[in-house]
Amino acid sequence: METHRLPTELVIFILGLPFAGCLFHALFGGWLVRVLGERAGKWLVGAVGTGVVFAALWLSIVLLQTMLNLPEEARRANHTLADWLAIGSVHVPFEFIIDPLSVLMCLVVTGIGGLIHLYATGYMAEDTDYPRFFTYFNLFIFFMLTLVLAGNFLVMFIGWEGVGLCSYLLIGYFYRNADWKYNTDSANKAFIVNRIGDLGFLLAMFIILVIFGSLSFEEVNKRAAEVLGVGTGIATAVALLLFLAATGKSAQLPLYFWLPDAMAGPTPVSALIHAATMVTAGVYLLTRVHPLFEIAPAAMVVVAVVGAFTAIFAASIALGQTDIKRVLAFSTVSQLGYMFLACGVGAFWVGMFHVATHAFFKALLFLGAGSVLIALHHRGDIRQMGGLRRYLPITAATMVVGLLAISGFPPFSGYWSKEAILLSAYGSRLTEWIPLLFWIGIATALLTAFYMTRLTWLVFFAPSFASASTHTGGETPPGHAPGRERYWVVLGVLIVLAIGSTLFGWVLPSETDIHEFLKPVATPVHLGSEMLGESEAGKVLVTGAALLAALLGLGLGIARYRVGMPPRETQLQGLWGVLHRQWGYDGAMRWLGVQLGGAFAWVIGVLIEGLIDGLVDLVGVLTRELGNLVRGLQSGYVRSYALMMMLGALIMLIVAFIYGWR
């Protein structure tokens, strides 16, 4: 099919379908379940919810095909729907951008999103509030697509805060079970911490709008160097403010600490929102406006350092976690750190590449964990698991694929993107810290392989929980025997994702394909090639070191956990306790926010507020007493006050009139 331009109006349908799905569930979902009966009603809701996302996927594929048939320079187009803000010099339309970057993200969001919706029809089958789940889930897809398709900062901010809202609603989804307090606390925490980051987004928008007179990505990217100047203070400020927003949404230091608690939501939510899509928004933002970062080298260094440090920090914490989903949550934080490391050294396309591969294998790992949780009646403590491969063979097999992919073993998808990150870090000349950052990356690879082996082995291969429980000091084993794999959608999705995690980045499509595809949108424009590590010089060393680290991690993991978790670790003693408590960071933040913040709020809201109000009342009382004294009147009635004031006013009026006429 020969077309000469991109069918940009498809944007309306790509966005409209999930939104229509959301409205459908919200307005008719509950009614359908009542009228059609539980089974048929839920089936319809699930089918519509999943269907709209797959339909959006299909449209995204159409966009991709058209795009691939076009020459490189014709692969970018804008679509303006309507005016949004138009006040004086401030003009911000609802505009959307279609280019390789947004199409790639659309494919990830709708592709992985569709699969996870499908999975959720099985996972949530017994939930009593089924339509509400799909309302929020479809709404999330809508906001996420708005985020990635946005053509300017302000439209992106709709998606940016919108996905935060959905995240909030879904973390607190189980709002009345036994854990409701923890669940809804976690939801609040996520929203509030994200708002701290969003403040950066907001302030960056103010600066950009005032200086550029526009919020359009195209305009800002084109004129960034000329308007802001390279390496100026204002350029650094804008980049750092945007990065602050990214650390909130993408769970990096110092704002990562909401994500682990976000696991309180249903597992499909953890997989889709808190692993595969929403949390990658920060990386996407950096790539979308990469010229703004390139002209601020200091900010680039900050990005790289924060990324690398978060990667190893979170990986170390993952070692000490005992909940299956929390291990994966810290692994997400760590992998996101890798992505920011890539962006920080100027390899933006590599960051996006890792976003895509990570979406596959992390969704796979989370959904595998979900399958385990279904079987274990939602008890997620890995210390009480073991030997589950006999009950859940398909889950075990696909989880091993996930393990190999995230650890970076060839030919699984994680290998290609992680190697690309390490390679670009190795060759970068951005700062003298680069060797350190590179070796942090290698060390993180070792830790990643180690904690993932720990997880997989303890859950599926270690001696079964009955014997493992002796390690916990004779604790009673769980009352229920593990269930079997029941839902075909769950298994089907696991298998599809396992295939994706195996082939993506290698066969379908290959690393070079992706590089070529993203070249027009993610190639640095202000950084010379001498700054970037695109040479093949260190390839052997990098590949060797990375593979060795992964193998070492795998070997150490199996050696340590062969017969189950050692008792010291089970009881979280010593270092394990420190790691379990996130090096004390979460506690410190809690203290700062809840204790110190609470005390501060009390001083202002109770003490000072009371003083101000008391002063007002005191003035009132004194006036009354004075009035009593002067006029000897019984008081307490408003009439006398009003009369007094009226008289006073009259006197002043008369005085003023006389004064005026003289």
Next chain:
Amino acid sequence: MGGYNLAAMEWAVKVLSWTLWTPLIGVFLLLLIPRGQRVLACAVAIAATLTTLGLTGVLVVNFDPSTTGYQFVERVPWLPDYGIAYLLGIDGISLWLVVLTAVLSVLAVVYVTLAPALPIGSNTPSPEHTRAFLCHLLLLETALMGVFMALDLVLFYVFFELTLVPTYFLIALWGGERRGYAALKFFLYTFFGSLFMLLAALWLAFIHYRATNEMTFELMRLQQFVAEGGVPLDVQKWLFLGFALAFAVKLPLVPFHTWWPVAMGEAPIPVVVIFLKTGAYAFLRFGMPLFPEAAQVFAPLGMALAAVAVVYAAITATMQFDMKRVALYAVVSHAGFIMMGLFALNQTGLVGSVVQQLNHGVTMGAMFLLLGMLHWRTRTLEINQLGGLKAQMPLFSALFLMVMLALVALPGTNGFIGEFLCLLGAYQAAHSGQVATLWVVLGATGTILSVVYMLWMFQRVFYGPTPERLRSLPDLTPAEAALVLPLVALIFWIGLRPAHFTHSLEQSATQWVQQVASEPWRVAHDNSE
């Protein structure tokens, strides 16, 4: 200056007066109805407010957004010896405030109609008192309309103070448990504050009289007089402070705000719903355009106060034990945003602050209506006494959630447009060096704090298992939901298509900036773009 739209004048068969006095006509009709005829009284009140709304519709249709100056102007000498005139007129800024007052009045009256029979002290009139209650409510509507229409300083003062009378009685007669204290505090505090405005207005008029030998209280003429250098800056400063103090109390601006949570906390819900931001409007209509030089001198201070107010009130909101009081402190915090936008003294900030004033009516109106309906069911709004409402009242919870999102300024809602423009305007002023950037950043942290107090409240009230005593609460009836829906629709309408509303105030805003911001401000601002 002050160019009257003559074409509109000829056409206008005194639409403004009709709009203004129709509620009062309603009051007289109500007085004809025998006591205790609740249904009839409600019908008359609804008819009166609907007629008023229809008349504001006439205003919207005939409003010409392409001209500056006041439209539908009416001028009748009132006390000609003292230069006091019955002078009405609206521009793009007051237009929507007038419309919104009419909309909210309809909703408030329907709310009273739907109210179940509850005893005194429950924020709702009993059946035999409905007529009296509605009379006060309609009188309040007229007073508010007058505030937004008056262009004569004395006339404005009269309406400004007239709002106190019905509000005082509504609180004192139908308020909560501490209604006596609340009503008194409300009356004395705001009345006392307004006296300063009266004195400053008199002082200004006499300066004008001494210079021209002519008495006038007409806004446009005094404005021109000051603009032509009739008042030295030193005096301007004192006059501005006099006006500012009155309006800051009314706004309410921290630290003059403590009457607000007390008075409105005890006030019946319909009062809180229609009690619009007259203080903010007075600032932008009188305070700043009359004394532009003084406004510029005080802008850095005002910006600082406003930013502190945003944060202070938001923090105080977290410490409240009552849903209504949380919302009332949210109002104080949002008033800070309005003032930030105004003290930016530029177009973005002004439009933002007008949108934010509209938001106050829309979002807070919806919020208080919902709280009132909850109060009908639970007889309390204390957070401790509530819990698990989401499972028990899903429709109510969904509506409350949407209103809450507008309140925390989620993009796509009206709240975002208002806060974004106010802060952007403030940043523009900071960028051109007129105010300190620090205050903009401080004010912007209000967006974090609003989430803290709202989400925390939402969690405690709506999440968790439903306590036994709340298990019989019925969800909203269709009529109750329908009452809130227009406001929810407005939340998204303003949020997504703000141009439909800002379009008509574009000219007025341009003119306002020309009047208020002198050359250095404007030049500095233009250079920045």
